């Protein structure tokens with residue numbers, strides 16, 4: 001009897017404490033939610049959050065369980081967000097970034113309509129759009145890495161730990177040295193796209209030769225990586241109407257070029273203002289110390305310094321295009 005009475009006495013206090021904890025956690029969630037761009041950007045659900053808004057228990061016995069469940073869910077959610085953020089800070093320190101990368105906002109529910117950049121048109125109608133910037137007002141840019149010469153395992157680790165998305169545009173004459181390297185990249189969530197079989201200057205080729213270069217690479221990527229890529233980037237950014245017709249004939253939906261290019265020691269800019277803009281596509285290459293002044297991680301440190309300092313986050317190109 002004594003024990004039961006004690007339990008009865010203390011239960012309301014415990015429930016009240018749980019509710020306070022739950023409300024407190026909800027406030028923390030709200031604070032975290034507004035400080036970061038939203039957990040969905042990381043693919044993390046907000047499962048815990050809606051429970052905070054639930055009304056009190058309908059069943060008499062629910063008073064004991066609901067607040068506890070809600071509080072636990074919120075606690076674990078808040079804990080998860082904190083852990084992710086802490087992991088990002090730790091990863092930034094580990095990989096020598098001056099500041100942790102900014103978290104990308106949730107991508108748009110509907111992808112923006114992309115049209116060919118003015119001055120980049122061909123006469124052909126209904127061809128895949130050629131563009132250098134994705135139409136968006138969000139402060140995001142997209143990182144794209146071309147060719148495939150340097151196969152540095154550090155790059156895959158670094159980008160995974162820092163949670164920086166990027167897309168690879170691959171050329172088979174380099175990739176075939178080690179298809180496995182890019183498979184690991186794909187397994188880490190990177191989309192692999194088409195940069196032709198042999199990296200030729202396409203406008204110098206006939207339509208059928210261009211088609212072999214482009215559609216041959218579609219086949220290679222499908223065979224090796226299980227998916228025909230929707231995106232294609234012509235070598236050197238050079239193309240003509242035949243290029244776009246050939247690309248369209250084997251499933252290419254869009255032709256992203258770039259607004260700026262990253263090197264281990266500098267940025268190069270397409271626009272006169274030498275700056276980043278919302279939606280800009282940043283080009284860089286799989287290269288090593290024999291090709292340029294640094295390693296792949298050196299290059300990433302340099303480009304992320306610029307991107308973060310200017311207040312941009314790196315978003316996933318495939319979420320927008």
Ligand SMILES: [Zn+2]
Nearest residue numbers: 146147235236
């Ligand atoms: Zn290239």
